[in-house]
Amino acid sequence: MATKTPSKPRKAAAAAAKAPTKASAARTAADPYRLPRNVLPIKYDITLIPYLDTFTFRGEESVLVDVREATADVVLNVAEVTINKAEVTFSNSVRMTAKVTYDEQAERATLAFSQPLPRGEATLRLEFTGTLNDQLRGFYRSSYTATDGSRKWLASTQFEATDARRAFPCWDEPSIKATFEITLGVPAGMTAVSNMPVASMAPADEGRTAYRFESSPRMSTYLVVLIVGDLACVEATADNGTLMRVWTTRGKEHQGRFALDNAVRLLRYMNDYFGIKYPLPKMDHIAIPDFAAGAMENWGAITYRETALLFDEANSAVSARQRILSVVAHEMAHMWFGDLVTMEWWDDLWLNESFASWFGDKAVDHLYPDWDVWTQFVASDTASGLGLDGLRNSHPILQPVKDPAEIRELFDAISYSKGGAVLRMLEDWVGADTFRDGLRAYMSAFAYANARGADLWSAVQVATEASGSSKPVSAMMDGWVKQMGFPVVSLSAKGAVTQTRFLYDNVTGGAPEKTKWMVPIRVMGGGIPAGEPQINQARIEHRLVGPQAWTKLNAGQTGFYRVNYSTEDWLRLRDAVRGMLLPAIDRLGLQDDAYALMKAGYLDATTLLALIEAYTAERDATVWGDLSANIHGLEALLIDAPYHEHYELFARGIFARIANAVGWDPKPNERDMDAILRSIAISNHGGYGDPGTIEEARRRFAGYLHDRASLRPDLRGLTYALVARNGDQRTYDTLWALQKEATLQEEKMRLLGSMAQTRDRELLSDLLKRSLGPEVRSQDTPSVITAVAGNRHGRDLAWEFVKENWAELDRRYGRGGFSIMRLVGITGGFTSLERAKEVEAFFKAHPAPSAARTIQQSLERIRLNAKWVEKNTKSIGEWLANKGA
Numbered sequence: 001m002a003t004k005t006p007s008k009p010r011k012a013a014a015a016a017a018k019a020p021t022k023a024s025a026a027r028t029a030a031d032p033y034r035l036p037r038n039v040l041p042i043k044y045d046i047t048l049i050p051y052l053d054t055f056t057f058r059g060e061e062s063v064l065v066d067v068r069e070a071t072a073d074v075v076l077n078v079a080e081v082t083i084n085k086a087e088v089t090f091s092n093s094v095r096m097t098a099k100v101t102y103d104e105q106a107e108r109a110t111l112a113f114s115q116p117l118p119r120g121e122a123t124l125r126l127e128f129t130g131t132l133n134d135q136l137r138g139f140y141r142s143s144y145t146a147t148d149g150s151r152k153w154l155a156s157t158q159f160e161a162t163d164a165r166r167a168f169p170c171w172d173e174p175s176i177k178a179t180f181e182i183t184l185g186v187p188a189g190m191t192a193v194s195n196m197p198v199a200s201m202a203p204a205d206e207g208r209t210a211y212r213f214e215s216s217p218r219m220s221t222y223l224v225v226l227i228v229g230d231l232a233c234v235e236a237t238a239d240n241g242t243l244m245r246v247w248t249t250r251g252k253e254h255q256g257r258f259a260l261d262n263a264v265r266l267l268r269y270m271n272d273y274f275g276i277k278y279p280l281p282k283m284d285h286i287a288i289p290d291f292a293a294g295a296m297e298n299w300g301a302i303t304y305r306e307t308a309l310l311f312d313e314a315n316s317a318v319s320a321r322q323r324i325l326s327v328v329a330h331e332m333a334h335m336w337f338g339d340l341v342t343m344e345w346w347d348d349l350w351l352n353e354s355f356a357s358w359f360g361d362k363a364v365d366h367l368y369p370d371w372d373v374w375t376q377f378v379a380s381d382t383a384s385g386l387g388l389d390g391l392r393n394s395h396p397i398l399q400p401v402k403d404p405a406e407i408r409e410l411f412d413a414i415s416y417s418k419g420g421a422v423l424r425m426l427e428d429w430v431g432a433d434t435f436r437d438g439l440r441a442y443m444s445a446f447a448y449a450n451a452r453g454a455d456l457w458s459a460v461q462v463a464t465e466a467s468g469s470s471k472p473v474s475a476m477m478d479g480w481v482k483q484m485g486f487p488v489v490s491l492s493a494k495g496a497v498t499q500t501r502f503l504y505d506n507v508t509g510g511a512p513e514k515t516k517w518m519v520p521i522r523v524m525g526g527g528i529p530a531g532e533p534q535i536n537q538a539r540i541e542h543r544l545v546g547p548q549a550w551t552k553l554n555a556g557q558t559g560f561y562r563v564n565y566s567t568e569d570w571l572r573l574r575d576a577v578r579g580m581l582l583p584a585i586d587r588l589g590l591q592d593d594a595y596a597l598m599k600a601g602y603l604d605a606t607t608l609l610a611l612i613e614a615y616t617a618e619r620d621a622t623v624w625g626d627l628s629a630n631i632h633g634l635e636a637l638l639i640d641a642p643y644h645e646h647y648e649l650f651a652r653g654i655f656a657r658i659a660n661a662v663g664w665d666p667k668p669n670e671r672d673m674d675a676i677l678r679s680i681a682i683s684n685h686g687g688y689g690d691p692g693t694i695e696e697a698r699r700r701f702a703g704y705l706h707d708r709a710s711l712r713p714d715l716r717g718l719t720y721a722l723v724a725r726n727g728d729q730r731t732y733d734t735l736w737a738l739q740k741e742a743t744l745q746e747e748k749m750r751l752l753g754s755m756a757q758t759r760d761r762e763l764l765s766d767l768l769k770r771s772l773g774p775e776v777r778s779q780d781t782p783s784v785i786t787a788v789a790g791n792r793h794g795r796d797l798a799w800e801f802v803k804e805n806w807a808e809l810d811r812r813y814g815r816g817g818f819s820i821m822r823l824v825g826i827t828g829g830f831t832s833l834e835r836a837k838e839v840e841a842f843f844k845a846h847p848a849p850s851a852a853r854t855i856q857q858s859l860e861r862i863r864l865n866a867k868w869v870e871k872n873t874k875s876i877g878e879w880l881a882n883k884g885a
Contacts, residue, residue: 032106033403034173035076038069041171041178042121043215048139048168049185049208050155050228055132055141057155059168063124063178070116074124077165077172078102078109080138085127086111090118107165107404126169135812136779138166139226142290145743146230147251154190154229154249156288156303158296161346161411162404164221175344175450177218184211186228193227193247195219195300197282216299217279218448220342225298227286234260239268243282248310249289255310255744259285259324262367266332269366274336275440276447283335285309285328289745290779293818295327297334297356304331305779306745315744317713318675322364322371330360341443344450346407350397350481351453353411354419357381358427361420370671372622375585377424378557379626383592385418385560389486390504390600393856397422397481398453404815405849411818412854421560422480428558429520429533430464430471438463453481476518476535486561487517488602491553493566497521502562505860507601508867522555526581530555550576557589564593564602570611577614584620588627591615595630599864605872606879608634609650616657621677624658628684636829637865639792641873646880652688659685664696664715675714683718687725687757697722705734716747720754732763740775749780756787756794764794768801778812782819789826798826806846815850824851828861831869836862 043064050057065074074088086098088111098111111124132141137158146152157167165172184192185208192198196214204210232253235245244264246256263285271277284301287309295304308327311320337359338352361381365373388394397419401407427435438460446455454474461473480486488502501513520533526549550572553563565573573590576582582590594611597603615627631651638647659681666675686693701723704711711719720738723731732755739751755767770776771784789798802809802823813819827839836859843855 031402035108035171035176038067038071039074039117040066040068040176042066043179043181044168044170045181045183046168047183047185047210048226049206050132050139052132052141052153052155052187052228055134056129057132057139057167058127058129060125060127061168063126065122065124067117067119067122070119072113072116074098074111074113074117075108076111076169077107077162078169079104079107079163079165080133081128081130081166081169083109083111083126083128083169085125087125088113088117089123089125091121107162109169128169130167133166134778135815136290136292137815138163140290142229142288144249144289146249152230152249154227154231154289156229156286156291157224157226157298158292158303159224159298160222160296161349161407162222164224167224167226170221172221174220174222174342174346177220177342177448177450179218180216180224182213182216182224182226184213184226184228185209186211190229191231193225193231193284193286193301195223195225195298196280197243214281219299219339223297223299223339225296225301225303227288227301227303231286233284236260236264238264238283239271240277242267242278242280245282245284246309247284247286248306249287252287252306252310255312256285256287258311258321259309259328262325263328263332265367266329266363269363270332270336273363273436274443276336276340276443278335279340280335283332285331290777292779292813295331297331297338297352299335299339302328302331304328307749310745312744312746314709315713315747317679317717317746318672319679319714320746321672322376322676325364325368326360329363330356333359333363336443340448341446342450344452345401346410347398347400348452349407349410350415350419351451351456353416354397354423357416357420358423368672371673372584372620374424375588375620375622377420378585378588379592379622381417382421382424382557382560383626384413384416385421386486386502386562386596388413388857389418389484390502390596391857391860392503392505393853393860394484395853396484405852408815408850409821409853412821418486418560419481422477425480425520425559426460426473426477428522428556429476429535430460430473431467431469434463434467434469435460437466453477472518479517480560483515483517485513485515487515487519488562488564488597489519489521489553490564491551491566491569493568497553499561502596502600502602504600504864507599507864507871509601517561519561520559521553522558523551523553524555524582524586525551526576533558550581552576552582552586552590554589555586556583557585562593562596564597567607570594570603570607574611574614577611578617580617584623587615587618587620588623591623591627591630595633599633599868601868601871605634605876609876609879612654616654618658619661619677621673621680624677624680628655628680631684636792637831637869638873638876639795640831640869641877643877643880647876648688650880650883652685652690655681655685655688656690659690659693664700666712679714679718682715683721686718686722694722694726698726717750717754720751721757724754725757725759727758728760729763732758732760732766736775749783752776752780752784753787756784756791758791759793761793761797764788764791764797765801768794768797772805772808781809782813782822786822786826789829795826795829799830802826803842810846810848814848820848821851821854824848824854825858828858829865830862831865833863833866836866 041063046061048059083100089095096113098113101110139157143153164170182194185204186192188207192211194213195216199214200212202210230250231247232250233245233247234253234256238244246260280300286303287306288303291305294308333356337355343351361373361377442456442459457474457477464471485501487499489499501515518535522530522533524530594608598605598608662678662681697719701719735751735755742748771781788794
């Protein structure tokens with residue numbers, strides 16, 4: 001595709017808006033899942049009427065279309081919607097009726113007219129009906145318990161990636177933008193929310209009110225949103241006069257105040273950073289009781305899970321504040337990156353999600369610098385991307401896709417996390433101001449239109465030239481975006497620097513790959529601060545002597561790669577960690593690299609264990625969080641080892657010092673991160689069997705049963721989990737009673753997660769069975785199953801449960817992306833080749849198209865785990881024996 005530079009902004013955008021590119025047209029002609037471009041929409045006028053008693057809807061739409069080539073057939077997207085009437089009218093009042101045929105596989109309908117439609121504008125009129133489904137996609141239903149105890153329903157939508165076609169016939173591709181005028185027929189006692197403000201309200205048939213919304217800007221179909229229910233809101237006026245609101249089911253609106261206040265602050269920062277004011281008159285944030293993902297960036301009306309938006313001062317943990325801000329900032333970033341400027345096709349999905357992952361955290365860091373967000377970014381996004389991209393069954397960031405199943409597979413750690421980490425690396429290399437200038441030019445050039453990754457690199461390239469430090473941005477980013485994987489950079493004892501592709505199957509003894517990247521390397525050493533990143537340094541010169549004779553690559557963890565060292569350098573870095581000589585972000589990165597290198601066979605497992613011992617003086621919450629995840633990850637590989645109890649004793653010792661230091665009760669003037677550190681330290685110390693911690697958890701839980709105010713929200717999750725892990729049927733029943741009593745979804749999830757920690761297999765089986773029933777929301781069932789699978793006593797039970805209930809799980813989540821991939825992914829924890837054969841046979845008989853790649857990744861993980869166990873079990877046992885663990 002031709003690259004457009006920032007020097008021709010509005011003209012280039014206008015051309016992109018009016019005509020498909022040659023590349024786009026070529027793909028359309030060759031791809032049965034792409035719509036023809038001979039008829040395109042200009043403006044949709046849609047009326048939808050949901051029936052919450054029968055879970056159906058009916059609708060009609062008038063679409064102003066541009067007939068670019070004379071044709072007798074109009075092809076558009078439809079799925080699970082029946083078109084009852086189709087006709088077209090022209091300016092001369094001539095009217096033609098169409099015969100409708102469906103291609104269910106391609107999710108398309110063809111409107112066949114008796115004679116060709118002439119070139120020019122025409123109005124297509126359709127009447128249709130559909131179902132308010134229970135699958136959390138398209139136009140769907142959601143139930144909840146109202147404040148008076150009654151069961152109520154609302155209707156909501158989730159259209160990304162290809163599900164607008166389940167609500168109304170449309171050209172359901174991101175590059176086919178149009179304007180939308182929406183009217184919703186709302187039952188008495190309810191209200192409606194859509195992308196734009198309400199233009200008018202008028203009485204309608206059946207005792208309803210017709211909510212008509214203002215016309216939208218040009219936008220993609222997947223960004224349209226329709227919500228009807230008994231809702232209430234809190235609101236404020238934000239920067240540039242924007243109306244900011246948080247909507248909830250009636251009675252919960254006060255829980256939206258935290259998100260509202262911070263959304264106002266975020267908008268001010270984003271307006272300033274982008275240099276383009278948010279263009280819509282309002283921005284709504286809506287908490288939906290049932291929601292498949294975390295949130296969805298519908299332009300002007302963002303939808304969320306309740307746990308990602310609502311905060312209860314009396315019952316929410318500190319960590320909930322961070323989650324809410326992370327998700328809200330991510331979705332608000334999409335208002336520019338994704339909504340204002342949209343990817344041309346789904347192979348560039350990462351342009352939306354990677355940017356939101358990176359910039360959302362950048363915005364939160366601006367508001368809450370004491371949260372040390374970039375260290376958390378490395379622990380979450382960078383680590384997630386590296387963890388998936390080390391497999392042979394990964395995929396490039398820029399991944400060609402065609403059908404809806406392939407598109408849904410793209411919503412993974414590569415598109416979100418690797419892409420975000422690569423953008424952070426690029427910003428660090430070119431400079432923050434230069435990167436911002438490039439982004440501003442890019443968005444100005446492609447506002448209300450579509451773009452590809454190459455357009456962004458071109459804009460940043462021009463910005464580097466304008467800053468006087470021209471850098472080969474496109475050449476560098478092509479390697480990171482178009483190639484699968486990433487390098488492991490090795491530093492020899494003599495200072496030589498080399499790179500090769502990092503692969504987990506190195507543990508099997510496979511030959512190294514010669515793929516190369518342009519790697520920005522930033523170096524720090526004992527007594528020497530980090531310098532500027534340099535591309536592909538071949539040698540590191542500054543080698544010191546004495547107690548500070550250590551050198552660390554990837555200083556600040558801005559690079560997307562692993563680093564390995566000589567034996568001598570690992571020992572020096574271990575001493576630097578013990579002496580707290582490295583910044584927290586580098587202490588985190590060092591042990592995370594060591595863990596990955598150990599799993600891939602580049603580093604002895606005993607070297608990692610010795611490094612872990614150096615962290616007992618650590619005081620950073622995020623470092624402890626990542627370290628604990630790796631300690632648990634290693635334990636998962638040793639579940640069947642005869643010395644598993646010795647490993648637990650070793651792990652308990654690692655957490656003892658920090659758990660005793662933070663204690664159960666907060667100290668004066670504590671920060672949010674101190675509360676999070678307490679939760680990590682105590683939960684792990686008790687989780688690995690410390691008797692005193694377990695007894696204290698029981699004591700506090702007993703007190704909580706008599707006085708709900710006696711247990712702080714930050715301590716509830718760990719307390720519930722410890723009593724469940726060490727409890728019996730009575731404890732389990734008590735936790736279920738608390739779960740039913742709770743009205744805050746965050747609290748319900750804490751309790752469900754804690755019950756998954758029990759060691760009683762009968763109780764775990766009961767929990768799995770109930771996860772598919774009315775006591776657990778459909779959106780939360782996958783979380784319960786994966787939590788049980790993460791319990792060493794429940795891993796096999798969870799897999800058997802998935803197999804036995806596959807028909808229902810596939811019906812609910814099979815076309816939803818996230819959930820089905822999570823369920824399939826639980827198999828990746830197995831450690832035997834026999835299990836690999838079993839998993840492969842099951843999914844051969846029960847295909848999951850939206851998780852086909854995840855299945856292959858799980859099989860690869862199982863085989864790698866088996867090989868790792870074969871190679872490392874003995875040496876770890878000997879090391880633990882020598883330590884007396």
